[in-house]
Amino acid sequence: MKIPNNRRSFLKKVVISGAASFSIMEIVKASTDKMQKSKRIKLIGNETILFQGDSITDAGRDRENMEVNSSSAMGNGYAFIASSELLYDFPGSDLKFYNKGISGNKVYQLAERWEKDCLELKPDILSILIGVNDYWHMAKHGYEGTIETYKTDLDNLLRQTKEELPESELIIGEPFALPGISAVDESWFPTFDQYRKAAQDLADEYEAHFIPYQSIFEEASKKAPAKYWTFDGVHPSLAGSQLMAAAWLEVVG
Amino acid sequence: MKIPNNRRSFLKKVVISGAASFSIMEIVKASTDKMQKSKRIKLIGNETILFQGDSITDAGRDRENMEVNSSSAMGNGYAFIASSELLYDFPGSDLKFYNKGISGNKVYQLAERWEKDCLELKPDILSILIGVNDYWHMAKHGYEGTIETYKTDLDNLLRQTKEELPESELIIGEPFALPGISAVDESWFPTFDQYRKAAQDLADEYEAHFIPYQSIFEEASKKAPAKYWTFDGVHPSLAGSQLMAAAWLEVVG
Numbered sequence: 001m002k003i004p005n006n007r008r009s010f011l012k013k014v015v016i017s018g019a020a021s022f023s024i025m026e027i028v029k030a031s032t033d034k035m036q037k038s039k040r041i042k043l044i045g046n047e048t049i050l051f052q053g054d055s056i057t058d059a060g061r062d063r064e065n066m067e068v069n070s071s072s073a074m075g076n077g078y079a080f081i082a083s084s085e086l087l088y089d090f091p092g093s094d095l096k097f098y099n100k101g102i103s104g105n106k107v108y109q110l111a112e113r114w115e116k117d118c119l120e121l122k123p124d125i126l127s128i129l130i131g132v133n134d135y136w137h138m139a140k141h142g143y144e145g146t147i148e149t150y151k152t153d154l155d156n157l158l159r160q161t162k163e164e165l166p167e168s169e170l171i172i173g174e175p176f177a178l179p180g181i182s183a184v185d186e187s188w189f190p191t192f193d194q195y196r197k198a199a200q201d202l203a204d205e206y207e208a209h210f211i212p213y214q215s216i217f218e219e220a221s222k223k224a225p226a227k228y229w230t231f232d233g234v235h236p237s238l239a240g241s242q243l244m245a246a247a248w249l250e251v252v253g
Numbered sequence: 254m255k256i257p258n259n260r261r262s263f264l265k266k267v268v269i270s271g272a273a274s275f276s277i278m279e280i281v282k283a284s285t286d287k288m289q290k291s292k293r294i295k296l297i298g299n300e301t302i303l304f305q306g307d308s309i310t311d312a313g314r315d316r317e318n319m320e321v322n323s324s325s326a327m328g329n330g331y332a333f334i335a336s337s338e339l340l341y342d343f344p345g346s347d348l349k350f351y352n353k354g355i356s357g358n359k360v361y362q363l364a365e366r367w368e369k370d371c372l373e374l375k376p377d378i379l380s381i382l383i384g385v386n387d388y389w390h391m392a393k394h395g396y397e398g399t400i401e402t403y404k405t406d407l408d409n410l411l412r413q414t415k416e417e418l419p420e421s422e423l424i425i426g427e428p429f430a431l432p433g434i435s436a437v438d439e440s441w442f443p444t445f446d447q448y449r450k451a452a453q454d455l456a457d458e459y460e461a462h463f464i465p466y467q468s469i470f471e472e473a474s475k476k477a478p479a480k481y482w483t484f485d486g487v488h489p490s491l492a493g494s495q496l497m498a499a500a501w502l503e504v505v506g
């Protein structure tokens with residue numbers, strides 16, 4: 001392909017950006033290194049792995065599709081990317097992936113469907129990302145739950161899960177929001193930060209693996225504008241989905 | 254996680270499979286090495302990249318969504334994985350991805366919508382995977398087109414594209430089918446092989462980059478059963494989508 005002159009100045013810029021891609025991976029690694037590396041989940045190859053959460057996890061999945069390892073059932077987000085990558089990395093394995101995220105969910109809505117959409121599946125690895133709607137719907141849409149509701153509901157959910165699935169590995173993703181983009185303004189902070197802290201505290205309490213998505217997105221936003229990673233401050237772009245999958249894959253593999 | 258005894262024998266098996274994952278990447282590299290390495294498409298970072306084809310490319314995308322770099326518009330397949338990966342690898346770039354694959358399409362159906370779904374988008378890189386329905390619908394569903402129809406139609410489509418978009422880089426994916434799985438039986442061969450050869454011949458003629466998906470899937474099927482990579486012999490599984498994306502990313506990056 002010929003390179004028109006007006007592309008040449010862009011080339012220099014992108015070569016710099018291209019170099020930055022290596023440090024993006026470093027950011028992910030550094031952020032997840034905050035967890036104990038020894039706690040990384042080593043796959044045997046026959047695990048059932050369940051993604052749970054809200055729209056970020058749902059990512060447009062076909063909710064009528066109950067099949068295991070089905071593309072349309074995994075949605076168009078980090079869960080699809082991470083599961084495709086692991087099935088590719090472990091050819092011939094019996095890894096079983098499910099995505100049961102539902103758009104708009106808050107913790108109490110996970111609890112209402114936990115028996116069917118979690119416990120019955122008996123996941124060996126359970127990954128939960130929940131909390132942005134617990135704040136958002138309270139702040140903007142008249143939901144009456146508070147940070148105390150979030151903490152109590154998530155505490156109860158995790159306690160129940162630990163009781164019923166004592167050998168399952170838990171992964172808790174940090175709720176995240178990037179200010180200055182459509183859905184998210186400065187009014188979110190510092191209240192929203194309490195939800196992040198609650199998720200981290202409960203991850204510690206229940207010995208769950210914690211993925212610090214907020215700091216991962218903040219660090220990535222030093223390499224490219226936040227809007228590059230999340231188009232509305234809450235939902236990841238294509239690049240943001242890959243960023244989340246890369247972070248998730250630092251915890252499981 | 255404790256490892257029950259019945260998992261330990263599986264462990265050994267999967268450790269072997271896990272080791273095999275490295276050679277899967279080698280397979281992809283070896284297969285794409287058949288193309289001249291010098292022809293690898295080096296991205297500047299502001300290219301428009303269009304995926305075209307049938308259901309394998311479509312992969313359940315939201316066809317009403319005309320946005321660029323939109324997760325739901327990219328579907329649940331190799332195009333989604335490859336575009337997410339490149340946008341992540343080139344943070345802050347102005348790469349623009351579109352997926353216009355439509356389930357069931359044969360070459361003449363691409364031609365009918367080529368003005369709107371290709372030429373108007375002015376792709377710098379155009380990736381086409383088409384041909385399995387040209388055979389399948391002829392063999393099983395009463396479509397009257399033959400191998401000659403496929404060759405002529407694809408030849409005309411590529412000539413028109415080269416004339417109207419002379420600076421675009423073309424990528425042609427090899428149509429593929431894995432026998433012994435639901436949709437595909439031995440009756441497909443050797444007739445189906447003529448479609449593969451036609452795609453390769455036309456790739457050579459039009460100096461397109463060629464991705465040998467058939468041999469990639471065949472080699473991968475030595476590491477895990479073909480059904481692990483394609484659930485019906487034609488459409489990729491999650492692992493197969495990642496396999497295709499990995500091959501595609503050997504050509505562009």
